[in-house]
Amino acid sequence: MDSVTQQATISDAVSAEQRHSADGLAALAQQHKFETAGREAVFQLEDLDVAYGGLPAVGGVSMVVHEHLVTALIGPSGCGKTTILRCLNRMNDLVPSAKVGGSVLYHGEDLYGPGVDPVEVRRRIGMVFQKPNPFPKSIYDNIAFGLKVHGLTDDLDGRVENALKQAALWDEVKTRLKKSALGLSGGQQQRLCIARALAIEPDAMLMDEPASALDPISTSRIEELLHELKQSYTIVIVTHNMQQAARVADMTAFFSVEVAEDGDKRRGILVEYDRTATIFTRPSDKRTEDYVTGRFG
Numbered sequence: 528m529d530s531v532t533q534q535a536t537i538s539d540a541v542s543a544e545q546r547h548s549a550d551g552l553a554a555l556a557q558q559h560k561f562e563t564a565g566r567e568a569v570f571q572l573e574d575l576d577v578a579y580g581g582l583p584a585v586g587g588v589s590m591v592v593h594e595h596l597v598t599a600l601i602g603p604s605g606c607g608k609t610t611i612l613r614c615l616n617r618m619n620d621l622v623p624s625a626k627v628g629g630s631v632l633y634h635g636e637d638l639y640g641p642g643v644d645p646v647e648v649r650r651r652i653g654m655v656f657q658k659p660n661p662f663p664k665s666i667y668d669n670i671a672f673g674l675k676v677h678g679l680t681d682d683l684d685g686r687v688e689n690a691l692k693q694a695a696l697w698d699e700v701k702t703r704l705k706k707s708a709l710g711l712s713g714g715q716q717q718r719l720c721i722a723r724a725l726a727i728e729p730d731a732m733l734m735d736e737p738a739s740a741l742d743p744i745s746t747s748r749i750e751e752l753l754h755e756l757k758q759s760y761t762i763v764i765v766t767h768n769m770q771q772a773a774r775v776a777d778m779t780a781f782f783s784v785e786v787a788e789d790g791d792k793r794r795g796i797l798v799e800y801d802r803t804a805t806i807f808t809r810p811s812d813k814r815t816e817d818y819v820t821g822r823f824g
């Protein structure tokens with residue numbers, strides 16, 4: 528085979544594979560049947576900007592997150608997904624160099640307005656991180672701790688059990704509640720962290736790559752859980768896994784990094800936000816298409 532033919536064959540094979548994987552993603556994404564009309568806006572981001580130590584990290588982000596949907600934030604490393612997520616429950620307050628501009632409304636109210644208590648915000652808007660971070664305490668106390676802090680102490684045992692059931696962990700831990708949480712597997716620890724967040728009765732859950740450190744079985748358990756949880760909660764999830772976004776997310780926001788002409792300034796921007804099926808089948812922006820088909824990022 529001459530090298531030109533060989534080249535053509537390889538590129539045909541690559542594009543066939545991409546087409547195949549794009550078709551697969553499209554099929555997964557088509558499964559989400561829902562309407563946004565009539566759904567309450569839980570978060571409304573208006574021209575949101577975040578800078579760290581004066582350097583812009585993300586800018587000009589406007590989008591609406593609707594109730595009882597899973598909304599995914601996707602995009603290459605450094606485009607600002609975690610930064611945006613942290614704006615949604617004021618976790619960026621804990622980063623001294625972070626400065627947030629623009630506005631975030633939560634159920635129509637300014638999340639950064641005077642008189643808003645960030646601790647109460649974080650109770651209502653729970654967060655689960657990439658790496659499971661259970662407290663070095665018993666499984667029971669991991670859940671009971673937050674309940675006590677927030678004064679939710681009536682029927683403590685019942686609340687602990689309920690949270691563990693919601694996170695699909697109860698059956699695996701019910702006989703070892705007083706044992707250390709650090710003895711659980713990574714996937715179990717992550718579900719414990721989800722249970723801990725659910726126990727304090729949040730309204731929304733923010734999840735930053737919650738399954739990236741997990742094996743495929745634990746990952747699919749978390750994904751199944753998301754389908755259950757969205758009946759009761761509004762979920763925003765960051766993921767690098769396109770299959771996962773297609774499987775779990777109703778809506779998907781694609782972020783990218785914009786580089787200034789001098790090449791010095793980089794900041795994350797929201798390129799496109801739409802139904803997941805649209806993002807994976809007929810995105811309106813070439814940058815989205817390149818990313819979701821694996822040609823970039």
Ligand SMILES: Nc1ncnc2c1ncn2[C@@H]1O[C@H](COP(=O)(O)OP(=O)(O)OP(=O)(O)O)[C@@H](O)[C@H]1O
Pocket residue numbers: 579580584585602603604605606607608609610611622624795
């Ligand atoms: N605490 C911080 N201090 C300074 N700069 C930060 C801080 N956190 C994030 N940044 C910067 O802000 C930009 C966006 O970072 P962010 O962590 O939000 O990206 P990301 O999309 O979540 O990336 P990844 O996919 O790698 O997790 C990056 O340029 C990053 O270096």
Ligand SMILES: [Mg+2]
Pocket residue numbers: 608609610735765
């Ligand atoms: Mg991140």
